[in-house]
Amino acid sequence: MNNEERQQHEAHQHEDRRTTAGRWQAELKWDPSIKADDVSVKVKDGVVTLGGHLATFADKWHAGCAAQRVSGVVSLVSKIKVELVKGEGRDDTEVARNAEIALYWMAGLPKGSVKVKVDNSMMSLSGDVVWAYQIDAANAAVSRLQGVTDVSNNLVLTPRSCNATVQSDIAAALKRCATAGAKPIDVAVTGSQATLTGQVSSAPERELARRAAWSAAGVNKVADNITIAA
Incomplete structure (x- = not known):
């Protein structure tokens, strides 16, 4: 690559960064x-880094969701700090008590499966669950609580045995979720791990593929080798 080509390449990258940042700010x-x-x-390079300060952990969570919705975003790094407004803090x-109540009433979570610990407004969740969606459900149940500055979700999936059709089941699920004209995603299953390989056009599409794999009975680990087209 000569100097002129290098300058054109760098200018193109700068324009891509500016365009993606502009779309994200608009969203x-x-x-x-x-x-x-x-x-x-x-x-x-498609990696969005968020910074600044927000008043609640829910605000931080919403900002991350907004970033993931924008096309051209490959991955997200959130460095947003939560600074509770004076008088909005909680013991x-x-x-912890409010979190336990929220988890109790969260549909799909086995009662008592999630343990809560709160230290200086920072919450950690631990325990064993059977499905990946239950990890997301627990996170959703506590992320909007007042007085929370951070949530560390340490829930783990209990080992389950895969059935003989799990690979074809995941492939069928991916096909159902695929957009028109999308390239197929390759699926390989070894033990309880599903490996996804291929290319999609956006981060939401990659997340759909990941969720499809996590929904298969017997899968407790998903290796995501999916890339997002530039």
């Missing part, structure tokens, strides 16, 4: 649940 301002003025965004015991 951020469009979402009424996010205070866009308090969040900064940097983009490099750790109260936060």
